[in-house]
Amino acid sequence: MAPIASDLPAEQREQLCGLLGNVDLTLLYKASVHGYEASAFHQRCDNQGATLLVAYNNSGDIFGGYTSVDYTQSGKEIADKEAFLFSFRSGNLLCIKVKSGYNARCDDAGMPNFGQQLYFCYNNQPVVIYQHKDCYRQFIFNPDTLYGNNNQLTECEVYQIKQTLQVSFKEKPWRNILWTAERREELMGFFRSHKPLLSSVNRVRILMLGPVGAGKSSFFNSINSIFMGYVTSKAMSGSAKSSVTTQFRMYPVKDGHERKPLPFVLCDTMGLEEQSGAGLDIKDISSILQGHIPDRYRFNPVTPFQPDEQKSSRPASLLEKIHCVVYVIDATKISLMSEKLEEKLTSVRCLINSLAIPQMVVMTKVDEACPHVQKDLQNVYASSYTKMKVQEVSSRLGVPVSCVLPVKNYSQEIELDLNCDVLLLSALHQMLRLADDYLDDVDSF
Structure with a gap:
């Protein structure tokens, strides 16, 4: 009997395999062949280990979900911290992980469900059903974003996940990095001895x-933690719908218990929001770049900063201006970025380009974006999924791929980690290099 053909296109298969690590996909179940009944699904998919469900609707959307726990018809709620939903939107892979502390699915005798929110082949029919209930919020997603709000399926497939040899995953990293304590000390030594190219600038300012x-605030806390030798929380950070940061803050970093100032200042701002009249205003960004806004100025989203006439009549010194701009982007939300927010970032980038200030991207939460990186942070530059996200950020923000650096901030940890430190310090190293290029260019005029 000839093998059953898969409907999953090669490009999408490659991206999903990159997300899951070094895996092979074996087709277990195809609804159009084996039937849409739950009994047919369980006959072929129970006790098969980790599985990937891929659904196709008549709008051409490809979406589905992954679970690392067997289907067994146990009737129990399944805790699966590796579970996620996915979708391909405009050629990009969107991944939505299960919320921490929530059950991923109910292991009943019906067709697969995720979070008791999304039901595939509901009532043995070629449809997907979304149930929006406050008590079931294991996955945060919009049906329109996930599958175009079109619940009519043309096909539903389930694949068994088989891990291939781990060593092959690490053979060809797409960037080389040394994960050693010696490299960490080398980088820290660079910052301790570094002097900006111009004597008039004793510390470079990084916005x-x-x-x-x-x-953004967590990045400063993470850098500060490395040089203090323990995890710190000097800058206010956290999760909220609106920006936790409401002030412009200039954070100098000091080295260890001797408190010797290091040659850079990290400038934190209110977050950007897509709505007009909310978040950081582009006019405020212009004032920050040109050195007009003082430390601890409290932002007003409705009214941009107005410098007094005496100060605005004279240009700020080079010391007061910004020498490098860093976009901080959440790796798990790149594909969810709205058109309005992308347009705002484009406007910001054009403003910064007009001032010839160098720009780069720090891509945070890379461990949450890719399960393989979550298992081992050293996989970050061997993960094809992380590489794809770096390329996506580069395309959306107009920043070269070489200027997009993935990092993991300290968030839940209470002790420092070598791998986190190396990634964070490598990103900071690139910032100072770009700032030096800017100062060198200014000095040549």
């Missing part, structure tokens, strides 16, 4: 911009 909740 962090990004959407609400992307991790």
Whole structure:
């Protein structure tokens, strides 16, 4: 008997395999062949280990879900922290992980469900059903974003996940990095001895911009933690619908218990929001870049900063201006970025380009975006999914791929981690390099 053909296109298969690590996909069940009945699904898919469900609707959408726990018809709620929903939107892979502490699905005798929110082949029919209930919020998604709000399925497939040899995953990293304590010390030594190219600038100013909740304040806390030798929380950070940061803050970083100032300042801002009259205003960004806004200025989204006449009549010194801009972007939300927010970021980038200030991206939460990286942070530059996200950020923000650096901030940890430190310090190293390029260019005029 000839094998059953898969409907999953090669490009989408490659992206999903990249997300899951080094895996093979074996087709277990195809609804149009085996039937849409739950009994047919369970006969072929129970006790098969980790599985990937892929659904197709008559609008051409490809979407589905992954679970690492067997289907057994136990009737129990299944805790599966690796479970996620996915969809391909405009060629990009969108991944929505199960919320921490929530059950991923109910292991009943029916067709697959995720979070008791999304039911595939509901009542043995070629449809997907979304149930919006406050008590079931295991996955945060919009049906329109996930599958175009078209619940008519043309096909539903389930694949068994089989891990291939782990060593092959690490053979060809797409970037080289040394994960050693010696490399960490080398980088820290660079910052301790570094001097900006111009004597008039004793510390370079690095401005962090990004959407609400992307991790700007957490990035400063993480860098500060490395040099203090323990995890700190000097800058206010956290998860909220609106920006936790409401002030412009200039955070100098000091080295260890001797408190010796290091040659850079990280400038934190209110988060960018897509709505007009909310979040950081582009006019405020202009004032920050040109050195007009003082430390601890409290932003007003409705009224941009107005410098007094005496100060506005004279240009700020080079010391007061911004020397490098860093966009902080959440790796798990890149594909969810709205058109309005993308347009706002484009306007910001054009403003910064007009001032010839260098720009780069720090891509946070890379461990949450890719399960393989979550298992081992050293996989970050061997993960094809992370590489794809780096390329997506580069395309959306107009920043070269070489200037997009993935990091993991300290969030839940209470002790420092070598791998986190190396990624964070490598990103900071690139910032100071770009700032030096800017100062060198200014000095040449």
